[in-house]
């Protein structure tokens with residue numbers, strides 16, 4: 001249709017109040033969104049992307065305000081409009097789809113009513129008409145059994161379904177502008193793929209203007225037409241999605257793209273670029289180019305603020321003094337100074353560090369009164385159900401799976417935080433006791449872990465030095481002096497200066513805390529390091545440096561790593577071997593190099609196809625799985641994947657646990673379909 | 684939900700059993716021989732020993748306990764040592780008085796407190812909030828006898844609107860008693876008001892921060908709809924619990940207030956029993972008090988669960 005401009009943001013500057021000062025969070029940002037166009041606002045945390053979205057919704061809170069600039073929505077000014085004006089626009093012509101659907105739905109109102117109230121408010125519908133329309137809307141977002149969903153409370157439906165409800169809500173009045181704030185970030189990758197498809201189809205049909213906020217270039221590639229890259233509140237680059245992906249011209253955009261491991265990039269052939277430093281905090285933005293402190297090609301003139309201007313290759317508008325040199329290729333932006341990965345010191349003797357044989361973790365569910373009276377056995381949550389793995393020295397085993405796959409439970413049994421119900425584990429040749437209590441100091445020293453939230457393991461009342469010293473003195477029986485020297489060495493090994501020893505955790509950024517957690521884990525030079533979503537909470541530029549760090553330390557010391565993540569890109573980058581888990585079972589083992597090569601387990605195939613490809617020019621079709629992951633209480637009989645498997649064979653899958661099949665390349669797949677048939681992919 | 688109710692009831696019975704044991708044991712170790720109390724100081728050893736035997740005071744403790752509890756459950760609460768009359772009608776009558784007072788206090792306190800709390804919460808940081816928060820803090824610090832005496836001073840003496848003394852006759856109907864209930868109820872209100880209002884305010888402020896409130900606002904609903912339909916439903920959950928629990932306190936915890944106003948409630952009855960070392964009366968009153976508290980708590984939990992779909996639908 002037309003390119004009628006729906007939203008025009010000009011010279012938007014937003015500030016937040018801290019104590020008495022107003023600190024600029026977004027500076028002089030201009031852009032517009034036309035009907036039928038999807039514009040991506042991309043950046044890491046602190047980039048100001050969500051602030052812009054909230055300013056457009058005029059929902060900055062008491063401490064935020066637009067200090068300059070206009071936001072024009074179809075001729076109406078959103079900055080100065082009256083509250084009544086906005087109430088007429090909100091939910092009617094402008095709608096927001098937020099990141100976390102569960103907390104964004106009222107927990108004590110039925111889902112259907114929460115959609116219906118918009119229709120009654122804006123379309124003057126009667127109760128009955130609204131309810132009927134709600135059912136149509138819920139089926140429009142492809143929710144099975146809309147009647148039932150409408151009657152449910154939010155906590156009774158899955159995260160993917162909740163987000164579908166939010167989308168139905170947002171589209172209920174056919175708004176002209178949709179603001180989406182990381183709508184798929186909280187979802188599993190197969191669910192994300194389905195939701196992205198849904199969003200794309202729905203907005204295309206309606207010619208809606210969309211502002212899409214995300215940190216993920218994969219999502220950008222799938223859904224956005226244009227991209228705005230934000231850094232510390234500045235719009236640093238703007239262009240078509242394709243230009244930004246293929247020919248980024250701002251040093252930050254380059255770094256960002258190079259710090260995310262893409263599927264098929266492994267640590268052996270490809271070094272992640274990690275940007276040094278971190279995004280400046282609010283109020284600490286440098287005067288000139290905001291990126292200067294981290295920029296590898298900064299020059300003196302960078303002390304003045306560059307314009308946003310078109311680059312020499314005409315691809316994008318860039319806020320950088322050196323855009324033309326970068327665009328014509330005469331200047332190379334390279335972050336490799338920080339790289340640490342070295343091949344060499346890897347142990348090649350293939351002895352095993354850890355074997356797990358047929359490990360199961362079953363939790364009993366509390367019985368109902370009736371069950372107790374009838375003396376029924378309690379139901380079991382089969383979090384892990386017969387898993388065998390092997391971790392080798394100097395190698396990394398990656399465990400991937402979506403929520404409910406049992407990967408974290410499995411890791412916790414190795415650490416000893418969760419007891420196993422059956423199965424054997426052997427660490428360095430001797431039986432590994434089930435719980436922490438049964439383990440001697442020797443064993444505790446050999447298994448260390450890094451979790452998603454370093455806060456959980458760092459005592460807030462101890463300085464970093466004290467936190468690091470404790471395992472050294474307790475587990476390695478070093479004297480106080482020796483321990484202090486070792487602390488300095490450990491900090492250096494994770495690239496933190498020695499004076500960090502005197503700081504408290506709250507004085508550190510997320511990435512720095514994670515480095516300390518890693519230093520602590522390496523303090524005893526453990527045979528086995530377990531990383532459970534160890535980089536998932538970090539911004540991508542920080543994530544890259546942590547991944548490099550893990551690689552470097554492993555290369556140096558030859559430790560084995562068990563690395564758990566939902567992010568297949570990260571796992572396949574870091575790991576040598578990969579185990580794919582689904583509903584408490586391992587369904588496929590593969591080497592990292594072979595992961596992308598068929599044959600695949602049908603679940604792995606769906607998983608791989610779902611990972612959003614950041615290249616907007618490549619058509620991507622995800623294999624959509626029907627329904628949600630079944631509950632671990634009622635694990636399907638036979639093949640656990642049979643309820644959702646797109647290649648379901650019939651009775652045999654439902655009745656019999658499939659056999660392991662070994663390919664010549666060393667891939668092991670648990671499926672009834674023979675390997676040569678699995679080799680021919682569906683897509 | 685039914686499973687939840689059954690479990691809560693089970694807990695309740697267990698608590699009651701345990702507290703009944705504690706009450707029984709405590710009254711056992713209190714100084715003073717009941718037989719001596721009944722017969723008076725001049726009675727001979729012989730008579731005392733005989734009465735002890737008759738009262739079963741020489742039986743093993745367990746036997747005494749089971750007998751006592753059994754009697755209590757079947758409605759035989761015994762006779763008072765000090766007045767020689769049956770305990771149950773007496774306690775029941777006092778209980779009725781206490782409940783009348785509690786109802787009046789609740790009717791005044793709850794609507795006012797919830798209103799003030801919501802008002803303040805919706806205006807967090809604004810002058811109205813400041814006034815309400817500070818004054819409720821000031822009031823909560825005042826002891827009940829002080830507020831009681833001030834109220835008497837003002838509304839019974841300076842402006843004689845209500846009687847200063849609330850010693851209602853035994854057979855007074857609610858309507859007859861009402862004027863005498865106002866001042867003690869107001870005193871109790873002062874204590875509750877601050878408590879409930881502050882909790883409500885905190886609940887409202889907490890809920891206003893939740894992302895679902897943003898969703899509701901961005902639907903274009905009016906502010907009052909958002910408050911009524913979305914915020915209050917969740918914000919008042921803890922308030923409701925506290926109200927239910929304070930019913931227990933209002934019925935059986937007003938000892939000071941009852942004393943200031945000379946009101947014949949259950950609290951004064953307990954003081955009376957302690958004063959006279961009247962063991963059976965003491966036991967009966969304490970057990971009744973515990974029962975009331977326990978049921979108020981149960982009520983609170985059930986109301987909370989019922990209003991909260993996350994628990995109700997489990």
Ligand code: SF4
Pocket residue numbers: 250251252289290291292293295296297298299301302306319320321322323
């Ligand atoms: S202006 Fe200078 S510091 Fe900023 S990005 Fe460009 S080269 Fe780097």
Ligand code: SF4
Pocket residue numbers: 601602603639640641642643645646647648649653658670671672673
């Ligand atoms: S065994 Fe059957 S259901 Fe399971 S993955 Fe293979 S084809 Fe699908």
